[in-house]
Amino acid sequence: MSAPAILWFRNDLRLADQAALHAALAGGRAVVPVFILDAAAAGAWAPGAASRWWLHHSLAALHTALRQSGGGLVLRRGDSPAILAELTETTGATDIYTGGSAEPWARRLDRTVADAMRRRGVALHRMRTMTLFGPEQVQTRTGGPFQVYTPFAKACLALGGPRAPLPAPAALPRVTLPRSDRLADWDLRPRKPDWAGGLRATWTPGEAGARRRLRDFLAESLAAYADCRDRPDLEATSRLSPHLHFGEVSAARVWHAVQAAAPGKGGEAFIRELLWREFSLHLLWHHPTMPEAPLRPGFAAMPWRDDRAQLRAWQNGETGIPIVDAGMQQLWQTGWMHNRVRMIVASLLVKHLLIPWQAGEAWFWDTLVDADLANNAASWQWVAGCGADAAPYFRVFNPVLQSRTFDPDGTYIRRFVPALAELDAAHIHAPWQAPAAALVQAGVVLGTSYPRPIVDLASGRARALDAYAMVREAGLTDFLLRPSGGR
Ligand code: FAD
Secondary structure, eight states, X not given: OOOOEEEEESSOOOSTTOHHHHHHHGGGOOEEEEEEEOHHHHGGGSOOHHHHHHHHHHHHHHHHHHHHTTOOOEEEESOHHHXXXXXXXXXXXXXXXXXXXXXXXXXXXXXXXXXXXXXXXXXXXXXXXXXXXXXXXXXXXXXOOOOSHHHHHHHHHHTTSOOOOOOOOSOOOOOOOOOOOOGGGGOOSOOSSOOOHHHHHHOOOSHHHHHHHHHHHHHHXXXXXXXXXXXXXXXXXXXXXXXXXXXXXXXXXXXXXHHHHOOSHHHHHHHHHHHHHHHHHHHHHHOTTTTTSOSSGGGGGSOOOOOHHHHHHHHHTOSSOHHHHHHHHHHHHHSOOOHHHHHHHHHIIIIISOOOHHHHHHHHHHHOTTOOHHHHHHHHHHHHTOSTTOOOTTOOOOHHHHHHHHSTTOHHHHHHOGGGTTSOTTTTTOGGGSOHHHHHHHTOOBTTTBOOOSSXXXXXXHHHHHHHHHHHHTTOSSOOOOOOSOO
């Protein structure tokens, strides 16, 4: 019998539409599935606490699914090239199949592994498992990367959609697996205090959970998606983001399911969002420094403030601005936040508080279950005005107006800020402007039961505009970094 192939799982923890698995199985070969936790390779971008919780459960689900198909999952922790070398030695494998990665550290690792394996006569095959299209498929007319979303999305749509999803294998050929670590020994879940109760109540990590989430979204929310997606008080979006990040469902599969279910307005709006994800990955591919440095280099000269107390108030949901505090509480309790509210809380941090976007990015990295290097960095830079196709810096979100527009009855605020639960819809968005009688009636004592705002919104806005004017007058806002690192 021929030697088995190694399947090196990355951010593609699924069996259906798994191009690397499909290719590894070709010709009836047995497959040794492996996941390696290589925190040193990821460096500063090793998974944060919420992602580690998700990863634990996703790996457990993948293990179960593989066993049900007749296989299993080998777990190893440490240096990827050394572990893969040992596994090829013990199994006799001459081929390793893996998904393509966009993270700069993962691409560096791919190159190191490919070189090390080549020297041993082992081939590393990288398959597309994460994105809808390959980086070589989506280019400007002159063959370069896009810097603006709309032409990027048009170029994607002109490709006529991603390929049809591949089926999951009915069964896996039997193979003797090398030794595996015990998942529980990796300590991915919190010990004490156990802060993950809200995550457990909200999510079902794994491929089966992703399938159910997609099915429910198609049945219940897709038709109204275009009209309701900006409302945090409604369950109007798919909440597929962590499932997509960990690759428990492929973006191609979601694309085709949505097209089949609602080709109209709801489906079109949803595909636009999937293409924002694709755009972020495209940006990260061509600008590997995006998670750390502004795409418009002049923004490095912004007069950012180092205000630990205000940063902590923002992180804890104690800013005194209800929509912001509700969002930060939703994040803390569930590991997720509605997109509109992400924009509002991010805008308050980088504009009204003038705290660097990287501080917000780092907090999201640790607390989001969908923390994703491409989406997180691209979105923070977009809000800060220093990214590709960014929100103009002079457009400073007014969190009170945003709150009134998108959470009109205050339902979302009441859910996550119980101290304001009794305040009426007219005053809940800006309690510091409420008449004393309304506060007394709702049992709110500003500064005691609920904080006063940590920043005056009008002067915070003016300070942000001054800072921006300074960077703009120096002629520093216009230039994107030259693309680098794409290959
Ligand atoms: P839906 O509205 O159902 O959209 C479907 C899918 O499209 C999402 O699952 C996601 O994969 C993609 N998508 C939707 N909106 C965006 C967007 N604006 N940019 C890129 N892709 C999008 N998303 C992450 O997945 N990980 C992050 O770490 C992340 N950080 C963010 C930080 C900030 C400051 C902001 C403003 C946005 C961030 N987003 C991030 C984008 C967006 O908020 C989430 O993808 C979305 O809220 C996920 O919810 P959903 O699955 O219900 O989205």
